[in-house]
Amino acid sequence: MSAEYVGLPGAKEAAASVTAVPTHQAIECRVYRRRWLILILFVVYSMSNAMQWIQYSIIGNIVSKFYSVPSSLVDWTSMIYMLSYITLVFPGSWILDKWGIRVAVVIGALGTCLGSWLKVASAQPDRFAIAFAGHTIVAISQVFILSVPARLAAVWFGSDQVSSACSIGVFGNQLGVAIGFVLPPMMVPNSENLSTIGADLSLMYYSIAIFTSVLLGFILIFFQGAPPLPPSPAQAVQRAAENTGFLESVKRLILNPGYILLLLSYGINVGVFYAISTLLNEIVLTYFPGREVDAGRIGLVMVFAGMLGSVMCGMILDKTHKFKETTLAVYGFSLVGMIIYTFTLSCGYIGVVYLTAGLLGFFMTGYLPVGFEFAAELTYPEPEGTSAGLLNGAAQIFGIIFTMFYRWVLEEAGDLWANITLSAALLVGTILTASIKSDLRRQAAHAKNPQP
Structure with missing residues (x-):
């Protein structure tokens, strides 16, 4: 069977290299139960990274006072997420395409965990540079998150669930942003005592670092890049393309x-x-x-x-x-x-x-x-x-x-x-x-x- 892409500029050229599966061959497909575990792990992983995006800016006045840095420098803890994506989106996409979902997710989870632990060492007024370095590592790790939901949904879920799975994957990032807005003000309230702020920051840092470490362990043990068999004929064709x-x-x-x-x-x-x-x-x-x-x-x-x-x-x-x-x-x-x-x-x-x-x-x-x-x-x-x-x-x-x-x-x-x-x-x-x-x-x- 052949399909014509009538009236679509560039469509014929774009489709020319797709390897079609002959119609006389049976395409063996299977949807695996473990797909939900894979999706849940990704959602939590995405959340653990996104919750740190606004971590400093939402308590910017407290961070500025504790570390004795200008507000514009605190703003950069948010903007470093944007700058990291701009500079590394192409290498991140290449790794995802070349080495697959598992490698990309493991790299991202490892970076998120490493950056979180580096922040633990920054709960002193003269260590903003260490906090910013740890935050930058976490920001770089998000390059291995934003492009994954659609790929993961297509690789693991059948045609009747792929859109829902993609939406759930994106939901993890949004949920993380929501937590990032509400958690730091609750854990680090304003105080005139810098020692009190330092203790509260330390508690927040340790909580996130331990959480990302446990999550990294689960990902290393349970997360798989792709199932043995494709979940749909469309994915089978894509594998051969x-x-x-x-x-x-x-x-x-x-x-x-x-x-x-x-x-x-x-x-x-x-x-x-x-x-x-x-x-x-x-x-x-x-x-x-x-x-x-x-x-x-x-x-x-x-x-x-x-x-x-x-x-x-x-x-x-x-x-x-x-x-x-x-x-x-x-x-x-x-x-x-x-x-x-x-x-x-x-x-x-x-x-x-x-x-x-x-x-x-x-x-x-x-x-x-x-x-x-x-x-x-x-x-x-x-x-x-x-x-x-x-x-x-x-x-x-x-x-x-x-x-x-x-x-x-x-x-x-x-x-x-x-x-x-x-x-x-x-x-x-x-x-x-x-x-x-x-x-x-x-x-x-x-x-x-x-x-x-």
Whole structure:
């Protein structure tokens, strides 16, 4: 059987190297029960890394006082996650493709554990450099996390469960971010006594280091890269396929004008969210002094609301297949949410801040799967992992730029103008999204070739 990719530029070339399985051969497939253990281990592993992303920034005033470092240096504990991904995404993807899931996960778990233990030695006021070094190692390890969920789901789960498994895999990272918002303010409350802060930091460091060590042991013992038999015929074909080459795929993506517009708009949206998350502690304490715990809980509300938004947006896409319309609507509501958040911070009621931050998180984080799916439509038949990886890279670049710019405007003109500039950036992103041509190539392929 042959399939024609009619009207899809580059599709024939991209599919030319795929080795088809002859129809007269039986494809032996099997779904293994241990797939759930593999998925759960990955979720916990992803969580253990993501929970450390905002670990210092969410208690930035306490960290700055204890280590006697400027707030801008504390901001870099968040931005080092973004910088590490930007610089190492290609080597990380190559290791995942070349050596498989188990090697990538073991390297990431080992790095997360090593960085966590290095932080244990940093619970002294003159050891911020050690804390930052340990945090950097943990940040580098996330390169071996963000690209894994889709691969793991395809390798282990059948066609009727692969999307759900991928969503659960991504959920681990979001859950870790949520824990990272709420745990440090609870474990390290503000105090005028530096010895008390040091003891609390030490307890937090030891707790995370022991947890990541136990997790590393479980991964070494139980985690497998791939089952002996593929879980579906599609995975069997993929195992037999020859890759057309990562660089060739990237070249086709950057020549796709719709995808480039989406790349920019996606980077702006997620970059704004990163900037808000990084400086959330400082913004909240400006209006509600001494409410570090509330700053963490507000971040938690943002992430949990975003999880709900992700699920609902995914369901809407499955029901309607209105990819551009949904993307534009979610982006527009993100802009509206940012404007509401900007002009209600000074109202004096922290409950209002919880509400507006939750609204903002619902749309900004809910935008993530919408952007990935729209990219898959615009770039079909390119691998979804490649298009999503470049979107993540753009988000990290914009995250660093917006965080540094947000900090500068905050110090020079105050939080009102800082938030207005982010709102203006979201307005630009909305215009870029509206300019994208709704070229739904994957849907066209489904219509022309209903049978795989």
